[in-house]
Amino acid sequence: MTLRTSLERLVAEYGPQHWWPANSPFEIMLGAVLVQQTTWRQAARAIDALGNAGLLNWSALANADPSEVEARVRPAGFYRAKAKRVIALAAFVAEVGGVAALNRLPTRELRGLLLAREGVGEETADAMLLYAFERPVCVIDAYLRRWYLRRHGIDRIDDRTLRAGVVKALPSVAQLNEFHALIVEHGKRRCKTRPLCDGCCLFSECSHGQASVA
DNA sequence: CACCAGGGTGGTT
DNA sequence: AACCACCATGGT
Numbered sequence: 605m606t607l608r609t610s611l612e613r614l615v616a617e618y619g620p621q622h623w624w625p626a627n628s629p630f631e632i633m634l635g636a637v638l639v640q641q642t643t644w645r646q647a648a649r650a651i652d653a654l655g656n657a658g659l660l661n662w663s664a665l666a667n668a669d670p671s672e673v674e675a676r677v678r679p680a681g682f683y684r685a686k687a688k689r690v691i692a693l694a695a696f697v698a699e700v701g702g703v704a705a706l707n708r709l710p711t712r713e714l715r716g717l718l719l720a721r722e723g724v725g726e727e728t729a730d731a732m733l734l735y736a737f738e739r740p741v742c743v744i745d746a747y748l749r750r751w752y753l754r755r756h757g758i759d760r761i762d763d764r765t766l767r768a769g770v771v772k773a774l775p776s777v778a779q780l781n782e783f784h785a786l787i788v789e790h791g792k793r794r795c796k797t798r799p800l801c802d803g804c805c806l807f808s809e810c811s812h813g814q815a816s817v818a
Numbered sequence: 819c820a821c822c823a824g825g826g827t828g829g830t831t
Numbered sequence: 832a833a834c835c836a837c838c839a840t841g842g843t
Binding site: 623635636637639640641642643644645646647681682685689722723724725726727728731743745746747784785787788789791792 | 822823824825826827
Binding site for chain 3: 641642643645646649678679680681682683684685686
């Protein structure tokens with residue numbers, strides 16, 4: 605089965621996910637940091653709180669009182685680290701002249717700049733590239749790795765190969781957008797009775813059958 | 819009560 | 832290069 609077929613099945617099962625829920629590219633960048641190792645529910649609370657304080661723009665956030673930002677992002681966890689990181693991210697965006705200026709850079713160069721931010725690793729950088737800057741990149745997370753390994757019956761794959769395979773099969777931003785969102789949604793429904801299943805039961809490669817899907 | 823969530827960092831081997 | 836503890840809140 606091709607990845608394109610898998611994507612079609614995922615859409616048929618869960619429907620369009622409409623990621624990324626945000627009102628601006630900068631808000632998406634903030635959300636990508638705030639959602640780390642927590643639920644979107646908690647990240648959204650932090651974003652709402654920042655919005656209530658008028659801190660959803662880089663100029664205000666870059667100059668905000670750190671203790672104020674800490675209080676706002678607290679629901680998302682790791683609040684000291686995340687507060688420092690979103691403030692630093694805002695300062696960076698301000699320095700380079702805004703998100704629009706960043707968006708003129710080639711993907712490769714932009715990725716390097718994002719990765720150089722404190723608290724921005726590969727997954728977060730790629731999420732920003734895909735959802736805030738609308739670049740055709742594959743976001744690799746734990747769900748995708750497990751799903752892909754299970755799908756091919758292998759126990760190891762390097763990110764380069766996985767990335768290349770996904771982008772080749774799903775070249776458009778719209779496809780990569782839906783795919784990542786759906787893999788996350790699908791992964792959250794991973795088989796609880798059989799941990800190794802990781803929610804692959806909708807697919808023909810899976811021998812567990814749909815009954816084992818939680 | 820334990821375990822997890824749309825990770826990243828810094829230190830150790 | 833491959834682990835590991837740690838960060839911290841809220842839901843189940």
